[in-house]
Amino acid sequence: MATIKEIADKAGVSIGTVDRIIHNRGRYSAQTAARVQSIIRETGYRPNLMARNLSTSGSCRIGVLLPLPEQDSGYWSLPLGGIQRAGGELEPFGLSLEIRHYNRYHSAGNNSFAAASSELLSEKLDGLLITPLLEPSTLEFLDRVKAGIPDLPVIFFDTDLPKAPRLSYIGQDSYQSGRLAARLMNMLVTAEQPPGVPRILIITPDSDNEHLKNRICGFTEHFIGELEVLKVTVESDHNLGIFHKLLDSELQEKSQKGPPGGIFVADASAHFVADYIVSSDSLPADRPSLIGYDLVPENCKWLKDGVIDFLLTQRPAEQGYNGVNRLFRKIFLDEDAPEIEYTPIDIVTKENLDYLVDRKAREVL
Amino acid sequence: MATIKEIADKAGVSIGTVDRIIHNRGRYSAQTAARVQSIIRETGYRPNLMARNLSTSGSCRIGVLLPLPEQDSGYWSLPLGGIQRAGGELEPFGLSLEIRHYNRYHSAGNNSFAAASSELLSEKLDGLLITPLLEPSTLEFLDRVKAGIPDLPVIFFDTDLPKAPRLSYIGQDSYQSGRLAARLMNMLVTAEQPPGVPRILIITPDSDNEHLKNRICGFTEHFIGELEVLKVTVESDHNLGIFHKLLDSELQEKSQKGPPGGIFVADASAHFVADYIVSSDSLPADRPSLIGYDLVPENCKWLKDGVIDFLLTQRPAEQGYNGVNRLFRKIFLDEDAPEIEYTPIDIVTKENLDYLVDRKAREVL
DNA sequence: TTACCTTGCGTTAACGTCCACGCAGCGCAA
DNA sequence: TTGCGCTGCGTGGACGTTAACGCAAGGTAA
Numbered sequence: 001m002a003t004i005k006e007i008a009d010k011a012g013v014s015i016g017t018v019d020r021i022i023h024n025r026g027r028y029s030a031q032t033a034a035r036v037q038s039i040i041r042e043t044g045y046r047p048n049l050m051a052r053n054l055s056t057s058g059s060c061r062i063g064v065l066l067p068l069p070e071q072d073s074g075y076w077s078l079p080l081g082g083i084q085r086a087g088g089e090l091e092p093f094g095l096s097l098e099i100r101h102y103n104r105y106h107s108a109g110n111n112s113f114a115a116a117s118s119e120l121l122s123e124k125l126d127g128l129l130i131t132p133l134l135e136p137s138t139l140e141f142l143d144r145v146k147a148g149i150p151d152l153p154v155i156f157f158d159t160d161l162p163k164a165p166r167l168s169y170i171g172q173d174s175y176q177s178g179r180l181a182a183r184l185m186n187m188l189v190t191a192e193q194p195p196g197v198p199r200i201l202i203i204t205p206d207s208d209n210e211h212l213k214n215r216i217c218g219f220t221e222h223f224i225g226e227l228e229v230l231k232v233t234v235e236s237d238h239n240l241g242i243f244h245k246l247l248d249s250e251l252q253e254k255s256q257k258g259p260p261g262g263i264f265v266a267d268a269s270a271h272f273v274a275d276y277i278v279s280s281d282s283l284p285a286d287r288p289s290l291i292g293y294d295l296v297p298e299n300c301k302w303l304k305d306g307v308i309d310f311l312l313t314q315r316p317a318e319q320g321y322n323g324v325n326r327l328f329r330k331i332f333l334d335e336d337a338p339e340i341e342y343t344p345i346d347i348v349t350k351e352n353l354d355y356l357v358d359r360k361a362r363e364v365l
Numbered sequence: 366m367a368t369i370k371e372i373a374d375k376a377g378v379s380i381g382t383v384d385r386i387i388h389n390r391g392r393y394s395a396q397t398a399a400r401v402q403s404i405i406r407e408t409g410y411r412p413n414l415m416a417r418n419l420s421t422s423g424s425c426r427i428g429v430l431l432p433l434p435e436q437d438s439g440y441w442s443l444p445l446g447g448i449q450r451a452g453g454e455l456e457p458f459g460l461s462l463e464i465r466h467y468n469r470y471h472s473a474g475n476n477s478f479a480a481a482s483s484e485l486l487s488e489k490l491d492g493l494l495i496t497p498l499l500e501p502s503t504l505e506f507l508d509r510v511k512a513g514i515p516d517l518p519v520i521f522f523d524t525d526l527p528k529a530p531r532l533s534y535i536g537q538d539s540y541q542s543g544r545l546a547a548r549l550m551n552m553l554v555t556a557e558q559p560p561g562v563p564r565i566l567i568i569t570p571d572s573d574n575e576h577l578k579n580r581i582c583g584f585t586e587h588f589i590g591e592l593e594v595l596k597v598t599v600e601s602d603h604n605l606g607i608f609h610k611l612l613d614s615e616l617q618e619k620s621q622k623g624p625p626g627g628i629f630v631a632d633a634s635a636h637f638v639a640d641y642i643v644s645s646d647s648l649p650a651d652r653p654s655l656i657g658y659d660l661v662p663e664n665c666k667w668l669k670d671g672v673i674d675f676l677l678t679q680r681p682a683e684q685g686y687n688g689v690n691r692l693f694r695k696i697f698l699d700e701d702a703p704e705i706e707y708t709p710i711d712i713v714t715k716e717n718l719d720y721l722v723d724r725k726a727r728e729v730l
Numbered sequence: 731t732t733a734c735c736t737t738g739c740g741t742t743a744a745c746g747t748c749c750a751c752g753c754a755g756c757g758c759a760a
Numbered sequence: 761t762t763g764c765g766c767t768g769c770g771t772g773g774a775c776g777t778t779a780a781c782g783c784a785a786g787g788t789a790a
Contacts, residue, residue: 051746416776
């Protein structure tokens with residue numbers, strides 16, 4: 001591999017000049033620049049990263065901004081796990097993380113987001129990984145970032161804001177996962193239920209979340225049978241009592257139709273429904289099939305117990321891990337990340353759960 | 366972070382002495398060694414990897430030994446993809462790979478394995494990643510390796526040889542995946558078949574492969590219904606003609622029992638069965654359910670077409686990727702790998718296939 | 731005694747890159 | 761004329777580690 005010294009020798013200049021040309025720090029003539037550039041191209045020179053890192057005592061600080069880990073049934077601890085794993089693995093190479101959380105349901109003024117983002121702004125960052133759930137606040141934050149550090153690489157994960165100035169997005173195809181849920185539900189209800197057209201309940205918080213809408217859209221377009229959508233309106237985070245009351249009234253009111261053959265829960269709160277199912281007397285011993293999302297601890301428990309039949313998930317830990325990794329490689333190696341990266345949709349049953357939950361999370365169960 | 370110089374100052378010796386103690390290269394007294402060691406512990410000193418790598422112009426050469434990529438319906442190109450991806454990602458950090466293939470069905474004398482392994486032996490290697498399918502040859506090879514480079518880190522993937530002197534194993538829980546296949550088959554045959562006890566065909570090459578045995582064991586122990594095992598004896602690699610003849614005779618002889626309700630193919634050759642199903646007149650329009658293994662291109666095609674219902678897989682690309690990564694981190698950072706690492710069992714349908722197949726493989730389709 | 735080990739250190743030049751300097755030559759204004 | 765700033769370079773130290781080398785002090789054998 002060629003070194004700066006060799007380039008310098010070939011060009012008949014000193015390493016200082018080559019270095020200035022490479023980093024266009026001025027102090028060279030256009031002619032020498034052209035000569036050196038062409039030699040660099042010819043030799044296929046690439047800087048030695050070890051030397052560079054040693055010399056600059058290269059630190060790569062990545063700011064991370066995501067909701068409080070315990071929110072959404074603990075969903076956010078999953079990407080957080082991946083983020084921290086990547087942070088640990090890349091620490092020997094000079095990476096450090098600045099992780100901040102915000103309350104995604106604290107909408108009145110969004111002080112929580114503002115505080116967390118301001119903290120990040122005051123750090124000297126080389127990259128930014130964020131979940132842009134609160135669109136206006138995020139855009140405002142990015143404006144301020146841009147004013148301070150003009151071309152800071154920013155990666156979104158979980159949710160996209162295509163119009164925002166981001167490097168790339170790592171996330172999920174929620175429509176397709178809803179479609180897959182429908183296929184599985186079709187199998188379940190014809191296999192385990194009495195003949196006849198099954199009635200299916202779709203449970204979703206009444207939020208304007210794109211993912212939830214898309215999952216439900218994918219589900220309804222591909223499910224064969226009668227569907228009924230039950231929106232559970234929750235002001236802030238979910239809550240067991242609310243769910244139970246809503247499900248009670250739902251099943252009482254519509255009891256003439258009989259119990260549902262299956263329930264599709266579009267977010268991570270399937271465990272609330274599972275709680276309800278096992279504790280409720282109004283449902284027959286022949287439980288409805290239940291499909292939900294995400295490997296939060298409570299969901300895993302009910303999957304193991306057989307109350308939840310399937311959990312779908314789109315590898316939140318991998319999203320976090322890849323986000324950090326991509327940013328690091330962008331900053332450290334100037335390697336380009338794909339603009340959009342979808343993580344695979346996993347189908348989880350009690351048979352393959354164990355190998356999908358990482359060790360730390362498994363200890364909780 | 367503390368440096369060697371700081372350690373040396375605190376201990377009242379020179380950096381040369383500290384270095385010799387760290388690498389126990391002799392030339393120091395027991396007392397100074399003890400003093401320096403304790404200071405190292407106190408300060409939590411860890412060597413700067415950039416500097417080390419720069420100084421040694423550190424290269425990390427990993428030898429890889431696996432079957433020919435096209436064997437087993439092209440299965441081996443999947444881990445190979447992961448291996449090459451890791452190789453590319455870690456190349457900036459000084460990693461280089463020496464990849465050699467062998468013919469796993471060339472059993473008479475196994476010249477192919479011998480040739481490939483000898484080639485690797487003549488390279489100056491820092492680590493070894495191998496698929497030990499041919500046990501005696503592998504053990505012999507490892508003996509020769511050990512004679513040359515006493516404690517070369519060796520990682521097995523795909524298949525384990527617990528008694529061999531290896532660092533760790535990265536692979537799959539094949540029993541559990543068979544069990545999962547049984548659960549899915551139960552759902553399929555009760556959902557899509559006429560009522561009554563379904564008859565299921567299990568197809569497997571008559572090899573002594575542990576994975577295949579375990580998958581079938583897991584399947585038979587958890588399937589509810591009538592089972593019939595059909596062993597397709599193949600001398601070397603699979604072959605379409607053999608499959609078709611065997612299936613023909615199978616279905617002719619036992620036609621009084623009616624066509625099978627489902628077929629479970631325990632290895633990557635489900636696509637041969639799919640070929641047979643669509644081209645055969647002896648089967649009704651109502652096709653048997655079909656569950657197979659692994660995302661080889663032909664399997665993916667039939668999954669997309671709906672002839673194969675489910676494919677199970679245990680992330681072969683991730684196995685290869687992790688193998689290289691673990692070795693690199695062992696060699697470069699002296700970081701310990703877990704002794705056994707199981708990759709998750711994925712359930713693949715036509716709905717989630719796209720995000721599980723990497724770009725290069727997708728282009729083939 | 732001389733010659734030649736060994737032990738226990740210290741010194742120093744790499745490794746490739748970055749960057750703060752230094753310096754000559756030139757133009758320009760006071 | 762001096763002084764100053766700019767352009768276009770070269771020089772050399774630093775980053776932390778490695779490993780070759782040097783060198784006394786002491787031991788041993790001839």
